[in-house]
Amino acid sequence: MPELPEVExxxxxxxxxxxxxxxxxxxxDWPKSFLGKKEDVVGREVKGVERxxxxxxxxxxxxxxxxxxxxxxxxxxYRAAQLRxxxxxxxxxxxxxxxxxxxxxxxxxxxATRIIFTFNDGSKLFFNDLRKFxxxxxxxxxxxxxxxxxxYGVEPFxxxxxxxxxxxxxxxxxxxxxxxxLMDQTxxxxxxxxxxxxxxxxxxxxPTRKIKEISLSEWKSIRENVLKILELGIKHGGTTDSDYVNxxxxxxxxxxxxxxxxxxxxxxxxxxxxxxxxxVVGGRGTHFCENCQS
DNA sequence: CTATCTGTTCTGAC
DNA sequence: TGTCAGAACAGATA
Numbered sequence: 001m002p003e004l005p006e007v008e009x010x011x012x013x014x015x016x017x018x019x020x021x022x023x024x025x026x027x028x029d030w031p032k033s034f035l036g037k038k039e040d041v042v043g044r045e046v047k048g049v050e051r052x053x054x055x056x057x058x059x060x061x062x063x064x065x066x067x068x069x070x071x072x073x074x075x076x077x078y079r080a081a082q083l084r085x086x087x088x089x090x091x092x093x094x095x096x097x098x099x100x101x102x103x104x105x106x107x108x109x110x111x112a113t114r115i116i117f118t119f120n121d122g123s124k125l126f127f128n129d130l131r132k133f134x135x136x137x138x139x140x141x142x143x144x145x146x147x148x149x150x151x152y153g154v155e156p157f158x159x160x161x162x163x164x165x166x167x168x169x170x171x172x173x174x175x176x177x178x179x180x181x182l183m184d185q186t187x188x189x190x191x192x193x194x195x196x197x198x199x200x201x202x203x204x205x206x207p208t209r210k211i212k213e214i215s216l217s218e219w220k221s222i223r224e225n226v227l228k229i230l231e232l233g234i235k236h237g238g239t240t241d242s243d244y245v246n247x248x249x250x251x252x253x254x255x256x257x258x259x260x261x262x263x264x265x266x267x268x269x270x271x272x273x274x275x276x277x278x279x280v281v282g283g284r285g286t287h288f289c290e291n292c293q294s
Numbered sequence: 295c296t297a298t299c300t301g302t303t304c305t306g307a308c
Numbered sequence: 309t310g311t312c313a314g315a316a317c318a319g320a321t322a
Contacts, residue, residue, distance in 0.1 A: 002301070002302085003301070003302095006301090032316085054302080069302080069303085070301095070302090071301085071302045071303070071316095072300070072301050072302055072303095072317095073300090073301080073302095073317090073318080073319090074302095099301070112318095129317095130317080130318060130319070131300090131316085131317045131318050131319075132316075132317050132318080133302065133303080133316060133317065134302090173310085175310085175311095176310085176311090183302095185302095185303080192301060192302070193300095193301060193302085194301065261301095282311090282312085283312075283313080283314095284301095284302095285299080285300080285301095
């Protein structure tokens with residue numbers, strides 16, 4: 001479930017594993033998954049991996065970048081080379097990130113594999129995407145900067161993510177619901193369905209509340225809880241499992257710390273006596289406690 | 295079998 | 309300009 005914490009986890013994992021390597025080959029089976037020219041990528045060195053919003057940027061030598069969006073079912077899976085038995089560094093550890101699934105570390109490539117990058121040491125990076133909504137684009141630095149600037153709002157962990165900023169943006173969209181506001185990538189980058197529900201639950205604010213009716217103290221609470229829930233997500237590696245020895249691919253991680261998401265019918269974890277309910281807000285499944293969110 | 299659900303985002307209609 | 313259904317796609321689930 002690639003929202004900000006998951007994508008951040010992937011970024012950190014890849015930074016430990018592919019920086020400094022050369023891409024020696026690239027193949028893809030679905031034209032819409034790879035938007036670029038193979039010749040622009042093969043032969044280039046990986047300089048670094050960054051995250052902006054839910055997007056991953058792999059910076060290559062020369063004026064080239066790979067930009068990934070995992071959308072709903074994308075995964076990036078690093079598969080170490082089989083060469084160095086007994087070497088314990090991260091280079092030699094498999095790593096997965098993105099949409100959780102039972103077959104993380106099953107045979108690769110598999111039916112969901114869209115792109116395969118091969119590095120000069122024999123290791124590989126697989127871009128899997130069951131539903132084919134995700135993409136990888138080859139872009140130059142200017143194009144990347146423009147996208148990062150134009151299409152996304154502040155990063156939650158940036159110092160610009162303040163209550164004043166939220167109030168400013170709130171003036172422009174007074175009639176939207178708070179949930180849609182939080183998920184609008186041009187306002188705050190990286191929040192998706194799960195973390196929006198969780199942050200609003202922690203804040204005691206109903207997802208359907210109109211922006212213009214949110215009080216100052218509620219904005220403060222929402223801001224703090226967005227940060228808290230995202231930090232918790234990153235701390236637990238999102239819903240990512242990086243331990244390939246452990247077969248429990250989709251377990252562990254953040255799934256175990258969610259309080260309302262997909263918990264409809266259960267008792268409120270705040271023990272307020274209420275139950276978690278579900279409704280649709282902006283076309284998205286939305287989970288909340290009717291009793292302690294208002 | 296059918297109907298409905300799913301973590302994202304973009305487009306086109308109104 | 310804001311809002312909303314539908315699309316892009318492929319499952320799993322009831």
